[in-house]
Amino acid sequence: MKYPIAKPYINKREKQLVLEVLDSGNLSLGPKHKEFEEKFAQKIGTKYACSVSSGTAGLHLAMIAAGIKEGDEVITSPFSFIASSNAVLYVGAKPVFVDIDPTTYNIDVTKIEKKITKKTKAILVVHIFGQATDMDSVLKIAKKYKLKIIEDACESIMAKYDSKNVGTFGESAVFAFYPNKQMTTGEGGMIVTNNKKIYEICCSLKNQGRSPNMQWLDHKYLGYNYRMDEMSAALGIAQLEKLDFMIKERQKICITYNKYFGKYSDLVQIPQVSEDNIHTWFVYVLLIKNKKIKRDEVIKDLYKIEVATKPYLPSIHLFDFYKKIFKYKRGDFPVSESVSDSAIALPLYIGLKEGDIMEIAKKVIEVIKKHDKRI
Numbered sequence: 001m002k003y004p005i006a007k008p009y010i011n012k013r014e015k016q017l018v019l020e021v022l023d024s025g026n027l028s029l030g031p032k033h034k035e036f037e038e039k040f041a042q043k044i045g046t047k048y049a050c051s052v053s054s055g056t057a058g059l060h061l062a063m064i065a066a067g068i069k070e071g072d073e074v075i076t077s078p079f080s081f082i083a084s085s086n087a088v089l090y091v092g093a094k095p096v097f098v099d100i101d102p103t104t105y106n107i108d109v110t111k112i113e114k115k116i117t118k119k120t121k122a123i124l125v126v127h128i129f130g131q132a133t134d135m136d137s138v139l140k141i142a143k144k145y146k147l148k149i150i151e152d153a154c155e156s157i158m159a160k161y162d163s164k165n166v167g168t169f170g171e172s173a174v175f176a177f178y179p180n181k182q183m184t185t186g187e188g189g190m191i192v193t194n195n196k197k198i199y200e201i202c203c204s205l206k207n208q209g210r211s212p213n214m215q216w217l218d219h220k221y222l223g224y225n226y227r228m229d230e231m232s233a234a235l236g237i238a239q240l241e242k243l244d245f246m247i248k249e250r251q252k253i254c255i256t257y258n259k260y261f262g263k264y265s266d267l268v269q270i271p272q273v274s275e276d277n278i279h280t281w282f283v284y285v286l287l288i289k290n291k292k293i294k295r296d297e298v299i300k301d302l303y304k305i306e307v308a309t310k311p312y313l314p315s316i317h318l319f320d321f322y323k324k325i326f327k328y329k330r331g332d333f334p335v336s337e338s339v340s341d342s343a344i345a346l347p348l349y350i351g352l353k354e355g356d357i358m359e360i361a362k363k364v365i366e367v368i369k370k371h372d373k374r375i
């Protein structure tokens with residue numbers, strides 16, 4: 001594939017730090033994950049950071065630490081990667097979906113209050129694609145109804161709302177470092193918080209429920225093995241050093257895409273960035289305007305000419321087991337469904353040159369035009 005959809009940006013520094021770990025023989029529970037945690041907390045601007053084995057693991061622990069349990073309801077977005085609402089299911093609670101805003105694709109804050117019941121305990125905010133949710137409104141609602149806020153910031157590291165980093169608004173927030181994210185540790189994630197208790201619970205739960213002062217085989221809670229290993233942490237330290245650069249590069253690529261696709265507003269809708277937001281571009285997603293065009297056919301045609309694209313993202317409420325458990329059906333969240341049906345994510349990674357971006361953009365428009373004419 002000439003143009004894959006994503007690619008990690010790894011060079012000498014990552015190799016050097018990972019090799020140091022391998023040479024040290026200290027492959028888990030060593031100094032690197034502590035160093036990574038400290039540097040990460042400092043970068044985001046929270047008191048604490050707790051490294052975990054994935055973003056999904058982090059969301060699971062954030063739910064437990066928040067005290068969410070069977071019978072509770074958690075308000076969240078159906079337009080997300082499935083891990084966010086699965087975390088609610090893991091603790092036996094019910095994800096209550098609220099439709100999304102048609103311009104930012106984040107939760108529609110004007111529709112949250114209608115979904116609040118006596119059982120509602122928290123709002124799980126998902127900052128989608130690299131852009132922050134309207135946190136002013138979420139904070140107001142949470143305060144009024146005494147709800148906790150947990151942030152799924154897995155797609156939006158360093159994104160800002162009103163000059164404040166995502167991850168600093170909630171009781172806790174979770175970041176993820178899968179290789180397609182803005183920075184990677186292979187597999188990995190991070191829980192951040194300003195609350196010492198939450199931090200200590202997460203640290204214990206990821207390590208089989210041990211307390212920090214306990215012996216190896218002593219356990220206080222029902223825990224898990226959600227630890228990040230030292231090689232991943234070393235990779236994370238090197239990636240963190242170049243995070244600002246990597247985000248700037250992504251922003252440049254997306255501006256170039258925007259300039260090109262902006263000329264075809266009859267065919268596609270380009271991503272919209274809200275005022276006061278800084279977008280950090282996990283993915284670059286276009287909406288195909290003509291709803292009769294079969295988006296999946298467009299993806300297939302682009303694949304044939306070496307441009308990888310993806311239908312980002314399907315709506316969670318329409319996955320089989322969600323339909324089965326909660327009786328969700330098509331039409332329940334029309335904005336989310338409409339975005340899901342027409343969204344197409346384009347190649348986005350460091351190393352794409354101006355010429356590459358132009359070539360990809362031209363091909364995308366050619367293929368969409370071809371399908372548009374057929375209708």
Ligand SMILES: *Cc1c(COP(=O)(O)O)cnc(C)c1O
Nearest residue numbers: 054055056081083154155176178
């Ligand atoms: C990537 C991602 C996660 C976590 O994914 P992992 O693969 O478990 O690290 C969670 N939520 C969202 C919205 C994501 O995009």
